[in-house]
Amino acid sequence: MASGHEHTVKAFDQDISQLRALISQMGGLAEQAIYDAMKALQRGDEALARTVRKKDKQIDAMEAELEKLVVRVIALRAPMADDLREVIAALKIAAVIERIGDYAKNIAKRVPMIHAEGEERIEAVSILPAMGQLAADMVRNALDAFSARDAKAAAEVHASDTALDDFYDSIFRTLVTFMVENPRTISQVAHLLFVAKNLERIGDHATNVAEMVYFAATGHYLAEAEAGESSGS
Amino acid sequence: MASGHEHTVKAFDQDISQLRALISQMGGLAEQAIYDAMKALQRGDEALARTVRKKDKQIDAMEAELEKLVVRVIALRAPMADDLREVIAALKIAAVIERIGDYAKNIAKRVPMIHAEGEERIEAVSILPAMGQLAADMVRNALDAFSARDAKAAAEVHASDTALDDFYDSIFRTLVTFMVENPRTISQVAHLLFVAKNLERIGDHATNVAEMVYFAATGHYLAEAEAGESSGS
Numbered sequence: 467m468a469s470g471h472e473h474t475v476k477a478f479d480q481d482i483s484q485l486r487a488l489i490s491q492m493g494g495l496a497e498q499a500i501y502d503a504m505k506a507l508q509r510g511d512e513a514l515a516r517t518v519r520k521k522d523k524q525i526d527a528m529e530a531e532l533e534k535l536v537v538r539v540i541a542l543r544a545p546m547a548d549d550l551r552e553v554i555a556a557l558k559i560a561a562v563i564e565r566i567g568d569y570a571k572n573i574a575k576r577v578p579m580i581h582a583e584g585e586e587r588i589e590a591v592s593i594l595p596a597m598g599q600l601a602a603d604m605v606r607n608a609l610d611a612f613s614a615r616d617a618k619a620a621a622e623v624h625a626s627d628t629a630l631d632d633f634y635d636s637i638f639r640t641l642v643t644f645m646v647e648n649p650r651t652i653s654q655v656a657h658l659l660f661v662a663k664n665l666e667r668i669g670d671h672a673t674n675v676a677e678m679v680y681f682a683a684t685g686h687y688l689a690e691a692e693a694g695e696s697s698g699s
Numbered sequence: 700m701a702s703g704h705e706h707t708v709k710a711f712d713q714d715i716s717q718l719r720a721l722i723s724q725m726g727g728l729a730e731q732a733i734y735d736a737m738k739a740l741q742r743g744d745e746a747l748a749r750t751v752r753k754k755d756k757q758i759d760a761m762e763a764e765l766e767k768l769v770v771r772v773i774a775l776r777a778p779m780a781d782d783l784r785e786v787i788a789a790l791k792i793a794a795v796i797e798r799i800g801d802y803a804k805n806i807a808k809r810v811p812m813i814h815a816e817g818e819e820r821i822e823a824v825s826i827l828p829a830m831g832q833l834a835a836d837m838v839r840n841a842l843d844a845f846s847a848r849d850a851k852a853a854a855e856v857h858a859s860d861t862a863l864d865d866f867y868d869s870i871f872r873t874l875v876t877f878m879v880e881n882p883r884t885i886s887q888v889a890h891l892l893f894v895a896k897n898l899e900r901i902g903d904h905a906t907n908v909a910e911m912v913y914f915a916a917t918g919h920y921l922a923e924a925e926a927g928e929s930s931g932s
Binding site: 558652 | 766769779780790878879882886892
């Protein structure tokens with residue numbers, strides 16, 4: 467009996483490793499998608515933007531794969547308590563990464579509209595990549611914290627969301643001012659507002675992952691502050 | 700043995716009913732949040748906007764409750780195959796409703812910024828409630844389709860997403876034109892752009908629910924068309 471139980475435990479550990487490996491892979495793709503989308507935006511590189519959109523299907527397919535794996539693991543291993551919660555957490559984190567991929571894809575979709583032929587160059591574009599970098603870093607750090615079950619690293623991701631929100635507020639004001647001064651660019655700059663908003667949302671999602679990691683590791687919630695909320699602008 | 704099995708089946712059916720009742724309640728709250736947020740926006744009613752923000756915590760709490768129930772159901776009943784998939788679907792749909800609630804809350808948060816003191820009245824505000832109505836209808840219809848496991852109704856929700864996307868594109872152009880003609884309103888109208896985008900995203904989420912319902916009922920995917928994507932503007 468004992469060896470039978472051990473066998474199940476080992477099989478379950480392998481399942482969990484497989485779930486974590488899938489999440490890590492998905493996270494890597496999502497992070498790359500953010501970088502590439504911002505690069506495409508900065509350079510007006512429509513081919514790269516198309517690649518980002520195509521690759522998003524890979525992330526979606528991996529989420530579907532992970533979901534099937536979760537159903538199989540639960541059905542075969544009947545995990546209890548903490549183990550079951552860990553499996554459910556994997557499902558939730560995969561859903562968050564899928565959504566981050568969608569935001570990157572959405573940024574990529576706006577590249578042709580921001581760089582429309584004959585339109586003037588928007589200097590404001592140049593301030594966005596730094597925000598993209600910060601958002602991508604948060605995603606990587608949140609997933610690293612997940613891999614390492616590191617509550618301290620998770621708390622740091624949570625803290626950096628405030629910086630990203632401030633960044634967003636500043637960019638929002640910059641873009642609005644730019645529109646006021648250059649009314650002919652309003653349509654293009656409106657797309658940049660959405661790009662900034664997407665980056666801010668990516669940060670919120672990374673923060674949600676960090677909160678899950680922190681709670682799983684400590685049993686406590688990370689601050690009462692509503693980190694998942696944008697600052698409103 | 701047979702009666703023991705029957706007992707488990709009956710208990711599981713009760714669990715599923717409870718999950719569905721929770722989802723139905725959450726959906727009702729989310730739908731109401733959309734209506735109230737749009738009413739607050741139209742009237743500049745900041746007290747109502749605050750109520751929408753407060754009530755969102757109720758939706759969040761219900762999602763957490765549902766998640767606990769799901770973990771309990773899986774641990775106690777060890778559901779197999781279709782039953783397990785139904786439990787997982789409930790978890791996913793609850794997450795979608797929670798997100799819809801967030802979008803409504805986000806609209807409510809913009810009310811004070813759109814109706815800032817001394818700012819001029821934006822006529823464009825008056826075209827948004829019709830879009831809000833369409834989005835809220837999609838949410839209700841998607842959840843009704845879920846309750847009734849009605850594939851046909853789910854397909855109709857999926858089809859109406861195109862109308863909502865068209866609505867969004869039209870409002871986007873209207874708002875941009877308005878900004879060009881009234882540069883002093885740009886900051887306020889930028890918030891309206893986000894409101895329109897939030898409504899469009901609510902429709903995407905309702906469509907995702909409809910797709911899950913359709914797949915659960917028929918075993919087929921609803922169209923290859925990327926209904927979950929916005930039109931890009």
